[in-house]
Amino acid sequence: MASEKSIVNLLQQRAKDTKTKIKVAYVLGKLKNKIPGNMQGKVIEKLLKFSSDENAKVRYASVFALKSLYEGFSANEREKINERLYDLCTDKNKGVLLNVKEFIKKLNFESRIAEKILILSKSPYPRRRSKAIAIFKNTRTLIPRGLIDEVTKSTSKLCSDELLVVRMAAVKEIKYDSGVLVNTQEKLTNVLLNACSDRRWIVRYNAVKAICSQRDNFHGEILNKIFEILLNLCSYEKWEVRFSAVNSIARMKYVIPYGVRDKIILKISQVSKKDTNRIVKESAKTALERLQKI
Structure with missing residues:
Protein backbone atom coordinates (compact mmCIF):
# COMPACT_ATOMS: atom_id res chain seq x y z
CA MET A 1 0.00 0.00 0.00
CA ALA A 2 1.44 3.38 -1.03
CA SER A 3 1.76 5.82 1.80
CA GLU A 4 -0.79 8.57 2.03
CA LYS A 5 2.02 11.09 2.25
CA SER A 6 3.61 9.97 -1.04
CA ILE A 7 0.27 10.18 -2.85
CA VAL A 8 -0.45 13.61 -1.37
CA ASN A 9 2.98 14.77 -2.59
CA LEU A 10 2.14 13.54 -6.08
CA LEU A 11 -1.26 15.23 -6.12
CA GLN A 12 0.17 18.49 -4.82
CA GLN A 13 2.79 18.77 -7.50
CA ARG A 14 2.19 21.92 -9.54
CA ALA A 15 1.44 20.09 -12.75
CA LYS A 16 1.30 23.06 -15.08
CA ASP A 17 3.63 21.78 -17.79
CA THR A 18 2.90 18.75 -19.96
CA LYS A 19 5.87 16.65 -18.80
CA THR A 20 4.89 16.91 -15.12
CA LYS A 21 1.27 16.00 -15.84
CA ILE A 22 2.32 12.93 -17.83
CA LYS A 23 4.76 11.88 -15.10
CA VAL A 24 2.14 12.23 -12.34
CA ALA A 25 -0.43 10.26 -14.36
CA TYR A 26 1.95 7.37 -15.08
CA VAL A 27 3.24 7.20 -11.49
CA LEU A 28 -0.34 7.11 -10.16
CA GLY A 29 -1.23 4.45 -12.72
CA LYS A 30 1.54 2.17 -11.49
CA LEU A 31 0.22 2.20 -7.92
CA LYS A 32 -2.67 -0.11 -8.92
CA ASN A 33 -4.24 -1.56 -5.73
CA LYS A 34 -2.00 0.42 -3.39
CA ILE A 35 -4.13 3.56 -3.06
CA PRO A 36 -5.86 3.90 0.34
CA GLY A 37 -9.66 4.24 0.24
CA ASN A 38 -9.63 7.77 1.67
CA MET A 39 -7.33 8.93 -1.17
CA GLN A 40 -9.22 7.38 -4.08
CA GLY A 41 -11.50 10.37 -4.61
CA LYS A 42 -8.58 12.81 -4.87
CA VAL A 43 -6.69 10.54 -7.25
CA ILE A 44 -9.76 10.16 -9.47
CA GLU A 45 -10.32 13.91 -9.44
CA LYS A 46 -6.75 14.55 -10.59
CA LEU A 47 -6.83 11.94 -13.35
CA LEU A 48 -10.26 13.01 -14.63
CA LYS A 49 -8.93 16.56 -14.85
CA PHE A 50 -5.96 15.31 -16.86
CA SER A 51 -8.33 13.35 -19.14
CA SER A 52 -9.76 16.61 -20.47
CA ASP A 53 -6.38 18.31 -20.88
CA GLU A 54 -5.73 20.08 -24.18
CA ASN A 55 -2.59 17.98 -24.75
CA ALA A 56 -3.28 14.52 -26.23
CA LYS A 57 -0.27 12.95 -24.49
CA VAL A 58 -1.66 13.99 -21.11
CA ARG A 59 -5.08 12.57 -21.99
CA TYR A 60 -3.44 9.34 -23.14
CA ALA A 61 -1.49 9.03 -19.88
CA SER A 62 -4.63 9.68 -17.82
CA VAL A 63 -6.55 6.93 -19.65
CA PHE A 64 -3.64 4.55 -19.04
CA ALA A 65 -3.75 5.37 -15.32
CA LEU A 66 -7.55 5.07 -15.05
CA LYS A 67 -7.47 1.72 -16.85
CA SER A 68 -4.70 0.46 -14.58
CA LEU A 69 -6.35 1.63 -11.34
CA TYR A 70 -9.98 0.82 -12.20
CA GLU A 71 -10.24 -2.56 -10.43
CA GLY A 72 -8.90 -1.13 -7.16
CA PHE A 73 -11.49 1.64 -6.91
CA SER A 74 -14.83 1.56 -5.11
CA ALA A 75 -18.10 1.26 -7.07
CA ASN A 76 -18.81 5.00 -6.68
CA GLU A 77 -15.41 5.98 -8.03
CA ARG A 78 -15.74 3.54 -10.91
CA GLU A 79 -19.02 5.14 -11.95
CA LYS A 80 -17.25 8.50 -12.29
CA ILE A 81 -14.75 6.86 -14.62
CA ASN A 82 -17.56 5.20 -16.60
CA GLU A 83 -19.20 8.56 -17.26
CA ARG A 84 -15.89 10.07 -18.35
CA LEU A 85 -15.37 7.17 -20.76
CA TYR A 86 -18.40 8.29 -22.78
CA ASP A 87 -16.83 11.73 -23.19
CA LEU A 88 -13.47 10.22 -24.13
CA CYS A 89 -15.20 8.28 -26.93
CA THR A 90 -15.47 11.61 -28.77
CA ASP A 91 -11.74 12.38 -28.53
CA LYS A 92 -10.20 13.45 -31.84
CA ASN A 93 -6.76 11.97 -31.21
CA LYS A 94 -6.28 8.47 -32.66
CA GLY A 95 -3.85 7.38 -29.94
CA VAL A 96 -6.19 8.43 -27.15
CA LEU A 97 -9.14 6.77 -28.91
CA LEU A 98 -7.24 3.52 -29.31
CA ASN A 99 -6.46 3.53 -25.59
CA VAL A 100 -10.11 4.28 -24.78
CA LYS A 101 -11.31 1.41 -26.99
CA GLU A 102 -8.95 -0.99 -25.23
CA PHE A 103 -10.35 0.24 -21.92
CA ILE A 104 -13.92 -0.39 -23.11
CA LYS A 105 -13.02 -3.92 -24.22
CA LYS A 106 -11.31 -4.62 -20.90
CA LEU A 107 -14.50 -3.60 -19.05
CA ASN A 108 -16.79 -5.43 -21.53
CA PHE A 109 -18.66 -2.16 -21.94
CA GLU A 110 -19.51 -2.53 -25.64
CA SER A 111 -23.23 -2.91 -24.91
CA ARG A 112 -23.20 0.03 -22.51
CA ILE A 113 -21.68 2.23 -25.19
CA ALA A 114 -24.45 1.20 -27.61
CA GLU A 115 -27.11 1.94 -25.00
CA LYS A 116 -25.56 5.36 -24.32
CA ILE A 117 -25.70 6.22 -28.02
CA LEU A 118 -29.40 5.25 -28.14
CA ASP A 216 -21.11 -1.26 -53.69
CA ASN A 217 -24.31 -1.53 -51.63
CA PHE A 218 -26.61 -0.14 -54.33
CA HIS A 219 -28.24 -2.26 -57.02
CA GLY A 220 -31.01 -2.22 -59.60
CA GLU A 221 -33.51 0.61 -59.87
CA ILE A 222 -32.04 2.50 -56.93
CA LEU A 223 -28.87 3.11 -58.98
CA ASN A 224 -30.92 4.86 -61.69
CA LYS A 225 -32.39 7.11 -59.01
CA ILE A 226 -28.96 7.84 -57.50
CA PHE A 227 -27.41 8.84 -60.82
CA GLU A 228 -30.42 10.97 -61.69
CA ILE A 229 -29.88 12.88 -58.43
CA LEU A 230 -26.12 13.16 -59.02
CA LEU A 231 -26.69 14.54 -62.52
CA ASN A 232 -29.05 17.17 -61.16
CA LEU A 233 -26.48 18.13 -58.50
CA CYS A 234 -23.91 18.72 -61.26
CA SER A 235 -25.86 21.94 -61.91
CA TYR A 236 -26.29 22.97 -58.26
CA GLU A 237 -25.47 26.58 -57.35
CA LYS A 238 -22.69 25.73 -54.88
CA TRP A 239 -19.50 24.65 -56.64
CA GLU A 240 -18.56 22.33 -53.75
CA VAL A 241 -21.69 20.26 -54.38
CA ARG A 242 -21.11 20.21 -58.16
CA PHE A 243 -17.52 19.12 -57.58
CA SER A 244 -18.62 16.34 -55.19
CA ALA A 245 -21.28 15.11 -57.64
CA VAL A 246 -18.88 15.01 -60.60
CA ASN A 247 -16.20 13.33 -58.55
CA SER A 248 -18.64 10.73 -57.20
CA ILE A 249 -19.92 9.86 -60.68
CA ALA A 250 -16.35 9.19 -61.78
CA ARG A 251 -15.65 7.01 -58.75
CA MET A 252 -18.92 5.11 -59.29
CA LYS A 253 -18.18 4.42 -62.97
CA TYR A 254 -18.28 0.63 -62.60
CA VAL A 255 -21.82 0.64 -61.20
CA ILE A 256 -23.35 2.99 -63.78
CA PRO A 257 -26.48 1.36 -65.26
CA TYR A 258 -26.08 0.64 -68.98
CA GLY A 259 -29.09 2.73 -70.02
CA VAL A 260 -27.86 6.00 -68.50
CA ARG A 261 -24.18 5.87 -69.46
CA ASP A 262 -24.51 8.09 -72.54
CA LYS A 263 -26.63 10.60 -70.64
CA ILE A 264 -23.99 10.81 -67.91
CA ILE A 265 -21.11 11.27 -70.37
CA LEU A 266 -23.03 14.05 -72.12
CA LYS A 267 -23.68 15.88 -68.85
CA ILE A 268 -20.09 15.57 -67.61
CA SER A 269 -18.86 16.77 -71.01
CA GLN A 270 -21.07 19.88 -70.72
CA VAL A 271 -19.77 20.58 -67.21
CA SER A 272 -16.15 20.24 -68.38
CA LYS A 273 -16.76 22.96 -70.98
CA LYS A 274 -19.28 25.32 -69.41
CA ASP A 275 -18.92 25.26 -65.62
CA THR A 276 -17.95 28.61 -64.15
CA ASN A 277 -15.60 27.13 -61.53
CA ARG A 278 -12.11 26.06 -62.59
CA ILE A 279 -11.88 23.24 -60.03
CA VAL A 280 -15.20 21.75 -61.16
CA LYS A 281 -14.21 22.01 -64.84
CA GLU A 282 -10.90 20.25 -64.26
CA SER A 283 -12.62 17.56 -62.19
CA ALA A 284 -15.19 17.05 -64.96
CA LYS A 285 -12.45 16.69 -67.59
CA THR A 286 -10.73 14.02 -65.49
CA ALA A 287 -14.07 12.30 -64.85
CA LEU A 288 -14.87 12.30 -68.57
CA GLU A 289 -11.55 10.62 -69.39
CA ARG A 290 -12.23 7.93 -66.80
CA LEU A 291 -15.79 7.34 -67.99
CA GLN A 292 -14.78 7.06 -71.65
CA LYS A 293 -12.27 4.30 -70.82
CA ILE A 294 -14.97 1.94 -69.52
Missing part, protein backbone atom coordinates in the same frame (compact mmCIF):
# COMPACT_ATOMS: atom_id res chain seq x y z
CA ILE A 119 -30.19 7.44 -25.13
CA LEU A 120 -28.24 10.45 -26.41
CA SER A 121 -29.66 10.20 -29.94
CA LYS A 122 -33.19 10.62 -28.55
CA SER A 123 -32.29 13.53 -26.29
CA PRO A 124 -34.18 16.84 -26.66
CA TYR A 125 -30.84 18.64 -26.37
CA PRO A 126 -28.89 19.17 -29.66
CA ARG A 127 -25.49 18.91 -28.01
CA ARG A 128 -26.31 15.45 -26.70
CA ARG A 129 -27.61 14.32 -30.10
CA SER A 130 -24.35 15.53 -31.65
CA LYS A 131 -22.45 13.62 -28.99
CA ALA A 132 -24.35 10.44 -29.91
CA ILE A 133 -23.09 10.73 -33.49
CA ALA A 134 -19.52 11.43 -32.37
CA ILE A 135 -19.50 8.37 -30.10
CA PHE A 136 -21.03 6.23 -32.85
CA LYS A 137 -18.42 7.40 -35.33
CA ASN A 138 -15.53 6.39 -33.06
CA THR A 139 -16.91 3.18 -31.54
CA ARG A 140 -19.08 1.62 -34.27
CA THR A 141 -16.63 -1.30 -34.66
CA LEU A 142 -17.12 -2.14 -30.96
CA ILE A 143 -20.93 -2.22 -31.01
CA PRO A 144 -22.25 -5.78 -30.66
CA ARG A 145 -23.78 -7.25 -33.82
CA GLY A 146 -27.11 -7.64 -32.05
CA LEU A 147 -27.32 -3.91 -31.35
CA ILE A 148 -25.78 -2.36 -34.48
CA ASP A 149 -29.08 -2.35 -36.40
CA GLU A 150 -30.96 -0.52 -33.64
CA VAL A 151 -28.15 2.00 -33.14
CA THR A 152 -27.88 2.62 -36.89
CA LYS A 153 -31.63 3.25 -37.21
CA SER A 154 -31.61 5.61 -34.24
CA THR A 155 -28.67 7.70 -35.47
CA SER A 156 -29.94 7.77 -39.08
CA LYS A 157 -33.08 9.57 -37.88
CA LEU A 158 -30.81 12.47 -36.98
CA CYS A 159 -30.22 13.05 -40.70
CA SER A 160 -33.47 15.03 -40.65
CA ASP A 161 -32.71 16.78 -37.35
CA GLU A 162 -33.81 20.42 -37.03
CA LEU A 163 -30.24 21.51 -36.29
CA LEU A 164 -27.82 21.77 -39.21
CA VAL A 165 -24.73 20.61 -37.33
CA VAL A 166 -26.55 17.44 -36.25
CA ARG A 167 -27.87 16.65 -39.75
CA MET A 168 -24.49 17.34 -41.28
CA ALA A 169 -22.67 14.95 -38.92
CA ALA A 170 -25.36 12.26 -39.07
CA VAL A 171 -25.32 12.05 -42.87
CA LYS A 172 -21.54 11.54 -42.86
CA GLU A 173 -21.91 8.50 -40.61
CA ILE A 174 -24.44 6.58 -42.74
CA LYS A 175 -22.80 3.20 -43.36
CA TYR A 176 -24.10 -0.26 -44.18
CA ASP A 177 -22.29 -2.07 -41.38
CA SER A 178 -22.33 -5.84 -41.02
CA GLY A 179 -25.34 -6.70 -38.90
CA VAL A 180 -27.59 -3.97 -40.34
CA LEU A 181 -30.78 -5.65 -41.55
CA VAL A 182 -31.92 -5.45 -45.19
CA ASN A 183 -35.02 -3.37 -44.44
CA THR A 184 -32.85 -0.95 -42.44
CA GLN A 185 -30.43 -0.69 -45.37
CA GLU A 186 -33.33 0.34 -47.60
CA LYS A 187 -34.28 3.03 -45.10
CA LEU A 188 -30.68 4.25 -44.99
CA THR A 189 -30.67 4.58 -48.77
CA ASN A 190 -33.84 6.67 -48.67
CA VAL A 191 -32.35 8.80 -45.91
CA LEU A 192 -29.30 9.53 -48.09
CA LEU A 193 -31.43 10.32 -51.14
CA ASN A 194 -33.54 12.72 -49.10
CA ALA A 195 -30.39 14.35 -47.73
CA CYS A 196 -29.33 15.09 -51.31
CA SER A 197 -32.19 17.61 -51.47
CA ASP A 198 -31.56 19.15 -48.05
CA ARG A 199 -32.03 22.93 -47.87
CA ARG A 200 -28.39 23.38 -46.81
CA TRP A 201 -25.63 22.68 -49.32
CA ILE A 202 -23.21 21.14 -46.81
CA VAL A 203 -25.71 18.37 -46.04
CA ARG A 204 -26.10 17.64 -49.75
CA TYR A 205 -22.32 17.60 -50.08
CA ASN A 206 -21.96 15.07 -47.25
CA ALA A 207 -24.82 12.96 -48.63
CA VAL A 208 -23.13 12.70 -52.04
CA LYS A 209 -19.85 11.65 -50.41
CA ALA A 210 -21.67 9.06 -48.28
CA ILE A 211 -23.42 7.61 -51.34
CA CYS A 212 -20.11 7.33 -53.17
CA SER A 213 -18.40 5.59 -50.27
CA GLN A 214 -21.27 3.07 -50.06
CA ARG A 215 -21.54 2.52 -53.84
